[in-house]
Amino acid sequence: MTTTTRRRFGIAGAIVGAASAGVAAAALAKRYAVGRIRLRPDADADEPFGELGGRRRTFTTSDGVELNVELDGPDDAPLTIVFCHGYCLSLESWHFQRKDLREEHRLLLWDQRSHGRSQRAGSDDSTIDRLGEDLAEVIEAFVPGSCVLVGHSMGGMTIMALADRRPELFGDRIKGVALIGTSAGRLAEITLGLPALVSKVVHKLAPTTVSMLGRRGALVDRTRHAGSDIAFLITRYMGFGDSRNVSPTLVDFAESMIRATPTEVVADFYPALMNHDKLSALHVLDPVPTAIMVGDRDWLTPPDHSRAMAAALPRAQLTEVPDTAHLIQLERPGVINDALRDLVKRATGEAR
Structure with missing residues (x-):
């Protein structure tokens, strides 16, 4: 090996060594940062996340997909609160709402198709409109009387799809709606x-x-x-x-x-979210009490999107929660739970 060749290998080795050292240093810094975060006081260290079991049911949709459904709270309650979770989440994302409301309200929580414990659907059937149809079928199967719908992120879009496809349900079966950290369109x-x-x-x-x-x-x-x-x-x-x-x-x-x-x-649901546009269907919600809630630091479904929905629903109550981002029902459960109790009161008042 010539002196020139050895020098080239030496330079290449130095470059690779420096790059490896940089990557290792970055990884070490990241691990150190996460380690320090985990050492901070943790208010939820003993919280039983994922352990609040309900009465589990399996429901088969009209296109043959098996959905995981859980019922909680008193079965003889006159009104059911139906929870629709967001993209890449599951019914467990309503942990604090279930824990706080289950004693006095009948709750219905479900995993949207391909999420949580529900069966995977094909890409062609991974659409917001199909989720709206799933919600209609779940209500028909498990809600004996009236209900209030609560949707976070993609779950809110599911409710809008239901309004677009089944407007006759709103005011008759559906007495109130909560749209949390969601959007009527233009997510792209x-x-x-x-x-x-x-x-x-x-x-x-x-x-x-x-x-x-x-x-x-x-x-x-x-x-x-x-x-x-x-x-x-x-x-x-x-x-x-x-x-x-x-x-x-x-x-x-x-x-x-x-x-x-x-x-x-x-990947299957991403195009559906980007193409979602239900602003023209929002008027269907206007006859029923509607609460719109968003974190002021939500970058995934920004406050402007909630304001646009509120502008289309003059009777809706818009709440922007400070210092809060997209997972608002987990980050500020007290605010959400109080708003849901108020919504139920307004919904039952309207019913009376």
Whole structure:
């Protein structure tokens, strides 16, 4: 080996060594940061997340998909509160609402198709309109009288799809609606808190990237299921507005639901979310008491989207919760629970 060749190998080795050292240093810093976060006081360290069992049922939709449904609270209650969870979550995301309301109200919680314990559906059947039809069928099967619908994120879109497809239910069977951290459309225009130019690039690349990941879903999931410090930090940053004080246990709980959603499901529903447009259907909700709630730091379904819904529903009550992000029902459960109690009172008052 010549002196020149040895010098080239030496330079290459130095570059690789420096890069490896940089990656190792970044990983160590990240691990150190997460470790410090986990050492902070944790108000939810003993919270029984995922352990609030109800009366579990399996319901088969008209297109043959088996949905996981759980009933909780007194069966003889005159009104049922129906909870519709968000994208990449499950019925467990209503943990604090179930815990607080189950003693006095009849609750119906369900895993939307391809989420939680419900059966996987094909990509062609992973649409918001189909979710609206699922909700109609679940109400018909499990709600004996009147109900109030509560939807977070994609669950709110499910309610809007139901309004578009079955407007006759609102005011008759459905006496009230809560739309939490959701949108009536134009999600492809959100900035995610990024500069405008960067956001435009992200939205341009996202559909192709998500589709590619979906085609390699099994491979991607093998790495996701192990969990990671990065996933913890992203969930903490994007999901919670007061990220410095949020419980690490709560972040882990939210991240575990996201991680449990197969990558193929994430890819199947992504186009449906980006193409969602139900602003013209919102008038169907106007005759019933409606509560709209959003965190003022929600980058996934920003406050402007809730304000647009409130403008289309003059009788609705709009609440913007300070220092709160997308997972508002987990981050500020007291605010949400109080609003739901008030909504039920208004709904039953209207019924009387």
